[in-house]
Amino acid sequence: MRFIPQGLFVNVVCSLFLCNCFIFRCVRIEKKNMQFFTITKISSIFILKIKLYKVNMRVKFFFSMLLITMLLGCGDSDSRMVLQPGVSKKLAQERAGLIGNLSYDIRFNIPKGCNEKVDGYEIITFDFKRDLGQVVLDFTGDASSIKNVMCNEKEIAYELINEHIVISSKYLKKRGNRIAIKFLAGDQALNRKDDLMYTLLVPDRARTVFPCFDQPDLKAYFKLELDLPKGWTAISNASIADSVTTSGSRTTFKFQQSDLISTYLFSFTAGKFSKAQKEIDGKKYAVLYRENDAKKVAQNLDSIFYMVDYSVRWMERYTGILYPFQKYDLAIIPFFQFSGMEHPGSVFYVDSKMFLAESATQPEKIARAELIAHETAHLWFGDLVTMPWFDDVWMKEVFAGFFADKIVKELFPSVNSDLQFLIAHAPKAYSEDRTKGTNPIKQRLENLNLAGTMYGNIIYHKAPIVIRSLEKLMGQYAFQNALREYLRTYSLGNASWGDLVKIFDKHARFSVKDWSKSWVESAGMPIYAYDVYYKDSVGCGIVLRQKLPSEIRLPYLQLIEFTKLVHHKGTSQSALLGKKGGKEQVLIFPKCRRNNDCFIPNSNGFGYGYFELDSLKCASIVRHYQNLKNPVHRASCIVTLYENMLNGNFDGKSMLALLVRVVEYEKNELLISMSLDYLLSANLYFISKDDAATREMVECSLWNAYSHTNDNKLKIQYLRTIAKVMHSEKSARKMHEIWSHEVVSDNRWIGEMDLQNFAFELCIRMPEESSSILNVTRKSIKNIDNLRRFNFISQAVDPKKIVRDKLFESLLHLENRKQEAWVADALKLLNHPLRNDESEEYLAKGLSILPEIQQTGDIFFPKNWLSSLLYGHTSADDYAIVCGYISKEGKSISPSLLSKVYQCSDLLKRSTSIASKK
Ligand SMILES: [Zn+2]
Incomplete structure (x- = not known):
């Protein structure tokens, strides 16, 4: 954007050119190596255009100064409106x-x-x-x-x-x-x-x-x-x-x-569309959908209506404001590119997350409730009160997510909500916040055409953790009263984060403005280190230190809990860090036995940051892991150990061994689900390709876990992971057996989308059978939208490289990227880990069109494109290609796009760095 400064004096040059003081507008258009300036007189008497092609810098400077001088002389504020593409x-x-x-x-x-x-x-x-x-x-x-x-x-x-x-x-x-x-x-x-x-x-x-x-x-x-x-x-x-x-x-x-x-x-x-309606205690809801599996519709519609109504009433109670729009209709759209979108009166949802298979897992059911509650909360936070500019888009997202968590807690009373919160947010928040491409929760935005790049895990996952922490510091009633005041004050209007901070400050006993500077307006996260000391008369203590990133002056204010574990018993202590600028805090634990205690940092998962461990501390946590009774403690340990593995403090093989143990013996479905996600990434990035023994151990453990449970919801989670990691022919045959039985069955326990995805994975392992696998799957698909997706993606698993190359080349053209969700899935299969030797050439080409992807794709697509493109590329050579792109184009692409490159290549960077040190 070009900003033209204001001025009041009349300039000599201006008077020479413009004695009638016409209104001028300056437009600068840049097109590759061509630049021209257009000066246009609005009053329609005449239009003077000066076009300069390939002007050298001196001439450009002269004309720039001339134009500025003229504008300084006689423009009013309208004339200075800079008309660049987009909305500045x-x-x-x-x-x-x-x-x-x-x-x-x-x-x-x-x-x-x-x-x-x-x-x-x-x-x-x-x-x-x-x-x-x-x-x-x-x-x-x-x-x-x-x-x-x-x-x-x-x-x-x-x-x-x-x-x-x-x-x-x-x-x-x-x-x-x-x-x-x-x-x-x-x-x-x-x-x-x-x-x-x-x-x-x-x-x-x-x-x-x-x-x-x-x-x-x-x-x-x-x-x-x-x-x-x-x-x-x-x-x-x-x-x-x-x-x-x-x-x-x-x-x-x-x-x-x-x-x-x-x-x-x-x-x-x-x-x-098909249409269904429901009235619940005087509130009417209608839904449009295209799912044609009557059984699936019947299984899901009532739950959907129930959760919508529950969320509406919950928000009415919390905010004290009745549902603020004329109606609440839903459209459930196949392959909608987002999970949901909160248009008042016509809230859109993606069908894959709404119409769940009979075998739906608990995380999938929770995710659906979370999605419905999220979009519904937006009706108040985002729709009724809206940010004035998209630099505050995070506000609507964080409150939607924040209330969704509270609503889901009530909808699933048997689920451990602290565990659910930790698993839903912490791994994803750290996945971006630990990278060089991280950004503050509140970002700068000069033009709306870059607003899409504001979205990401920092907004969706770090911000909810941070806001929950704020609620804990303020107290829930003070926090609720502040939000009610904010909604009442700005109803049907717009309000910024600054407006809300002023209201928070009236209700809090500390400066929310200062709190916001480190948590909301600065990038990155606190790093904590701790030492344990023993004193026989007192017990033991932990000195917890906060290391601040250099640009942060105020310490991060937050409550952090440590738990000391002796045998099966735990005692917890919490420390408020960052109070009055303090960066150090001592926690005293009585009755300590030297060398026999295990300390779990951030044991309740409420704290946010990197908790640095040395190898002894890691080993102690691993040793005591099985004695941890509280699932939140177990989850927090896994998160902390994984982050330490990424920083080279904990060995990848040991991490994988712990995850395999968790998968085999854990009973908590949420914890199993999180561990499987971590297992996939540890297995892909931190185990050598030649390490056949570890790979076999992983496969065996997963099959063991699969065969030892009768719970289909767990079985499907294991199968999804096996489908991605299977290396041996034996595993592929076993998977093929399960798939071939299910795909022709009238009474399936595996959902249609899972069967399609298993078919794609099998095609890659069994290229000689791929055409029959695809044909059998195709015949089993009853829904036209699913069939379209399947036919599109099938090309990505073709055994012939020439077919895959042709598909990849076609994706470089905008007209072939209309179905972005399909494109991301196909691109991921094209770059499958088992075919990365043949797909290395896609990397540079795929990176080169990133600016176009940003310009033409929907808000989540640049990151989805990048993740799919980089998926499966784990070698130092692959990382060199990414580094080459960054050094060549890093300065010319938008900073937000560059940050996405850093975010998506972070695991690749860390795995190559750790491998090079071995
Ligand atoms: Zn949202």
Whole structure:
């Protein structure tokens, strides 16, 4: 972005050029090695354009200074609005002060074929608080996409500059302006198929579909009309009005006016859906879905309605605010690229996480409840009160996640909620926070077109841990009262983290502003080291020290618990670290027996950070692991040991041996699930490829665990892990036997998606049988959406390299990446660990299109693309390719994209570094 400084004095150069003091706008467009500046006079008397091609630096500097001088001389603030592509922060801030009483009346004609264009027509109504300057709408369509622009009933001239429609204020009045635009909608965010489409406009995709003021703090009322092929149905933010008409082969749906919402929350989905409705104690819910397995639908729908209603009522009780929107409908969409999206009135969910198989595991059931509660909590945090700018997008995510955890705790009373919280958040938060690519929870954002890169595990998993810690420090009632005040104060409006911190500070007994500086506004995490000392008269003590990253001046304030274990008994002590700037704390434990005690750092999992252990401390924890009665202590030990393994303090083989022991003997399903995830990564990155004995030991233990349980929910977890790690022919044959029996069975205990995934893994191990494996699987698939996915991904496991190469090459082109979830799955199989010799050439090419992936993909896609691309590449040569890319392109790609590269290559970096030291 270019920021043009303000100035009041009239410059001589300016007066020479512009004696009438015209309003000027400066636009700088950069295209590869071509640059040109355009100076345009808005008053339409004349347009002066100076184009400079391949100018040298001196000439560029001269003209830059000249332009700045002219602007300093006579521009008002409108003229300084920098019109760069996207929505710049500067543009958004200026516009927020000018536009009021905003509403959109929009009509879309959706043709039957998904390759035909969508016609759109809209009337934007608003007040405008300025006589001078211009009004700037956002729209990414080109000139041919805009058919006609009318302003206050007159056809007018406009300019199309860098994804903006610019209209002179001379056509505008103070109140009730009506801009009517006929346009062709862009397809990028319409997710169209022949019998289904849905919008996904977060964070700044509304402007790809229709001209609008695409920023979260210009909330508006939307009135939608959809002209659809006959037989389609639709939902949107508001209910369908009475005037639904049918003529010929088309149906028109007219919706009522929506509630006051931001553009990124405007939504509709249309297509061939089944519909179900439910009323629970006076609240009505409706769901659109495409799953055609009647048994599966019957098994799941009631639970879905129940959890939606439970979450709504829980949020009403906690916030003291009744459900704030007209209705709560759901659309369950196949292969939706997110897990869910919280559009008021039409909340979208991905079908794979909603319609669970009969064999669904406890973590899957909890994940579904968590997802429903998360999206529902957003209706208050995000939808009712919205961040003014996407740099605070983390706020809506953290509170949605925070309340989801509380709601799930009640929905699953038998589940250990502290364990669930630790397992759900800590491993994922550390997976990014330990890397060079970590970022503060609150990030800077200069342009909305980079908002997608704000999302990640820091927002979704570190922030909930940090906010839970804040609640513990403040006390739950003070915390709840502050949140209630925040929601009441800013209802239907916008509020930033700064606004909330001010309210927190009124309710807390410490400075939340200071707390925020280290936890929210700084990147990275605290590192803790500790020493144990013994004094016969007192017992023993732990000196816990906090090492601060150099850029952090204030220590991290948090409560940390240590547990001392003697035989089977544990005693716990907590320390408040960081109080009044202190970086050290002593915990006293009475009755210590020298060398016989085991200390577990962060035993309750409430603390956040890296707890550094030496080899003796690691060995002591491993030795005492089986004596730990509390599952939270066991989980916390595994997390701490794994982090120490990644830092070279604990051997990979010993880690794997512990995980195998856990998998074989652990009874807690959540702990088994977490250990299997860690086992996969330790096995892939920290065991040598030649270490056949360890690999065999892992496979044997997993099969043992599989055969010793009768619980299908556990069996499926073991099978999923075996499918990924199996090396021996014996394992592959055993897996094939199970798969071939299930895939043709009418009474399956393994879900369809698992069977497809097992088939892909088997094809890689049994290339000579791959075509029959794929054919049998294909015949077993009853759902058309699943069949489409299967056919797409099958190409990635073809035994012929030439077929896989062709698929990979096709993924480099945007038109073949429309189904991003499928693309990520296919790319992962193309880069399978067993084929990494043949896929090494994909690495450099896949990395080279990252900026395009960022520009064209949905918010989670850049990271998904990278994770899939790097999956299976574990050698020093592979890491050298990544390093080569970083040194060549690191400075030219956006910092947030570079950070994703660091995050996704962190395990590869650590494994090569540890291997090189051996
Ligand atoms: Zn969310």
